[in-house]
Amino acid sequence: MAVTRTFSIIKPDATRRNLTGAVTSKLEEGGLRVIASKRIRMSKEQAEGFYGVHRERPFFSDLVAFMMSGPVVVQVLEGEDAVKRNRDIMGATNPADAAEGTIRKSFAESIEANSAHGSDSDENAKIEIDFFFAADEIVG
């Protein structure tokens, strides 16, 4: 398996409850390395652009408002098979369906306020990393 990169967000429900470290620990314990990280407030343009694929979904405007409701931590993660590894560490979108020990099972408040984002393919990981990070911000 190759070492690859993925993109992660620690969502506002997690930063609000002071879980930045706890979420990051799960990523690190699962074999991922944080090679870039910044705490930001998402603008409306960023939140709408980032979740553009969900524009037609009924939850889109709530999701955009949620992502702007507090600080988030955007991260680039590196490790063996990083996209799948991160999805496994996060667990299912709905915390009710997430496996024991996953970020979402441990921390999520709801299907919307589910504590973490992770890219779903290598192709989208690159797009999402480039959306939030300049090359010189990815420092290893």
Ligand code: ADP
């Ligand atoms: P994932 O984050 O697991 O890749 P999706 O890409 O399907 O899931 O959805 C993006 C985000 O939109 C989810 O993480 C969650 O915050 C929100 N979301 C997804 N489905 C719903 C829903 N049915 N109701 C409210 N919010 C949702």
Ligand code: MG
């Ligand atoms: Mg997704």
